[in-house]
Amino acid sequence: MTVTKLSDNEITMKVCGVEITTNEVFICLLSHDHGVFTVPDCRQRSITSTKNPDTAAIRGFYAGFNKLMEDYSVDEVVIIERPLKGKLAGSTLGFKLETAIQLIEMPVSIITPSTIKEQLKRNRINIPFEGLGLKKFQQQAFNAAYAYQSQLLFQNK
Template sequence: MKICAVEIKNHEAIVVLASMEQGMMAIHDCRVTAISIPVTHTSEDLEIFQTKFAKLMEDYQVENVVIGERISKGKLAAPGLSFKLEAAIQLITALNVNVLSFEDRKASLKRNPLKMKAKDVGLKPFQEDTFTTAFAFLNMK
């Protein structure tokens, strides 16, 4: 099963395509590392973001998306725009979208510790959290 892990930071969705093959996590090449939206966005910008994301998933034949949970309250709360981006992804009817909670991520990583970093598999440093989300989700099953 190929998944697209997503970490939403500020005004962009950082993506990593991954799958579990014979008990090993495989990272798949992707033409983009993130899809962004202008900070001063309009409803048209959200529609464009949603269309770009849906097209990317269609092109890479991804049906399952996992989004890393963000903090919604307190000093470290994620900006409101990030929740709009999450909703735009969740409303793509062709996708099965899951939100990976902090607790589930932590439990999965405790059972199956991650022994490498994103850069070890050719990803960019800013994709580290997304890579960890993918690993945790794929090892939950």
């Protein structure tokens, strides 16, 4: 991971936030550099998998996601944790996609919805989501990336 520490609480890094649904992965890139967050352009906002993927499809997803992260020089991927049981539990395919992401050649972290909520409450975003140039379906992925970076930046506050 290429994280540059500029001072006691300032870092420079690019994170990809990930939200996984039944057969779709929503992504959002977020950079932090010299105290400023930016949302870099990305050629993909979501990646859809077939409902019944075989080994070749999962390998294709893995290769495509890994290449996307390399192309945009992402330092770390942050995935929103999903429940294993209950009404909101993740699908089998979703867990396969998550596993493929976790195997890419860079650090991958899992962030809980409660941590995201806590960080968003503690470190408010000063611009409306609509002003970021993202699609509505990317909001949770953005929140994950922002919360993760905020947690690193402001961990001593």
